[in-house]
Amino acid sequence: MKVYDALLLVSFGGPEHPDDVLPFLANVTRGRGVPPERLAEVAEHYQHFGGVSPINQQCRDLRQALERGTDLPVYWGNRNWHPMLADTVAQMRDDGVEHVVAFVTSAYGGYSSCRQYLEDIAAARAAVGPSAPEIDKLRHFHDHPGFVEPHADAVRAARATLPPGGTVRVVFTAHSIPTSMAATAGPEGGRYEAQLRETAALVSAAGAPDLPWDLVWQSRSGPPHVPWLEPDVNDHLAALAADGVTGVVVSPIGFVSDHLEVVWDLDNEAATTAKSLGLDFARAATPGTDPRFVAMVHDLVRERVEGSSRRSRLGTLPLWDACPAGCCPPPRRGPSRE
Template sequence: MYDALLLVSFGGPEHPDDVLPFLANVTRGRNVPPERLAAVAEHYQHFGGVSPINQQCRELIAAIDRDFDLPVYWGNRNWHPLLADTVSQMRDDGVRHALAFVTSAYGGYSACRQYLEDIAAARAAIGPSAPMIDKLRHFHDHPGFVEPHADAVRAAAAKLPAGGNLRLVFTAHSIPTSMAASAGPEGGLYEAQLLQTAALVSEASGLDLPWDLVWQSRSGPPHVPWLEPDVNDHLEALRDKGVTGVVVSPIGFVSDHLEVIWDLDNEAAGTAKRLGLDYARAGTPGTDPRFVQMVRDLVAERVSGVARPDPCSAGCCSLGKGTRS
């Protein structure tokens, strides 16, 4: 049935001159405050105007492509290679029916439905000759996603002094509360899946630490409610409760891109230092062989016709579309 695999990701700038055009693509129609946009632009410039995410996609594709039966393409939502250009290339190469792996494990508007809309828009731009593209299922509970996170948690915990009062803190990208409420066919899917992942990672780590799920990377105006608490506020609350050290695990992400290395390695780490907390940030799956095999497993599931369906329906999460600002 399928003759190609398409990796779909968020995209990121690869030159200082790319930063503002990239952010304009990301925030179009979202009413992001200018001061927040300027702050995020400075985050990118701190790293030479280059986001790690594109290179991470290249490395993941190279790992998937080894001894893989299907050609692998790559298209981004917000920066080159843009999805519509990639779908055009697929059409020219004779691809008729492709599978899409999206670098987001969860359900919800920005985590899932928006990618479906992006794929549909790219196909519409090509016209009737565009290949059919089917998105692979959510993978928040797949062992190939959970186990690398669990190993990273153990490795991070080993860096902290023994005998302290430790806490495991899971993070994911915050979204507006109205978007969270409309996620999935019955609402609340984004938070529910993240809580499930957190429980699975905690159990697989074998550390038996108390844990919390908190949020990072808020970008909307102050008057719009977003999921809370923010990780920095949560660190202060933990210090006040007598916690002496934290392991922070970004289970909302598949690779160490800029939101991870800035928001956690810079801002949250700085907060922990100011508070006197021992701090270690766990890594993400990246190109861990188990994560790479997971992508192949998801393809094999769909090809064999036994894939577990996503808990989605037509128009699922669409109510969140108007709540992004």
């Protein structure tokens, strides 16, 4: 049985003031050769919300909820904005913490959704030095009941807001990634998309078993000549409308909370697309601080502490506690957001 003396919440981070937006985006895109006009376009999305991303407050809320269910002190550090991960690791060191279990707010495998967090944790520990605490990342949780069930209930609730009758389809969304990254996700390749398809099937079976569903992609930000996973959600909505579909439930299963890429890319852009096509549109909520999601984190910690092979899960894809060395190599860089 492994003993931990702290729980670390690790997230992407986001600006909390208009003056933070461009420095934040510079952190996110450093070394990627992103054109200034693309940064300006993304910055404008943040300015629609006063220059404040919802993600940091959502992390504060999740941290507070996690603190109520554990005796471990709960710390929080971000990859791209304050509180920065290296600062949090330094604080844990100063507090005498030696062994940390980390929950990352990303359910899936892949470079951006898993490997890059491992790299950032390693870089933060290196910045702090030899006295930095050991940090073990918890496993992927794409098929954990505490993740699937809140999404399924949200699909059911969103569907109930649509007008009765008509032809309704569930559209599951996740962040698009370069196809080269998708092909190398996981030791056997394709892990990111495979996990998302498993999650979509599980959520559909629990939340809308009588409706057809699709998995599509959102928030593409790379250069046009680099292939990314398709179809884009907006293109897919147009195709559904052309096929006679009258309403859609859009469920962002790629996300754990309603941060910018949900409230802008779906609630604004996709909803506008649906309206222009005459499609009834309902966006399903994300887990956020749903008690089942919070309990899932504690369950994952117990699972790691006890070293048990018994896992709370609904799917069948292989899972592991530690990613193999060299798993999910970085792709050619393109701009990204939350």
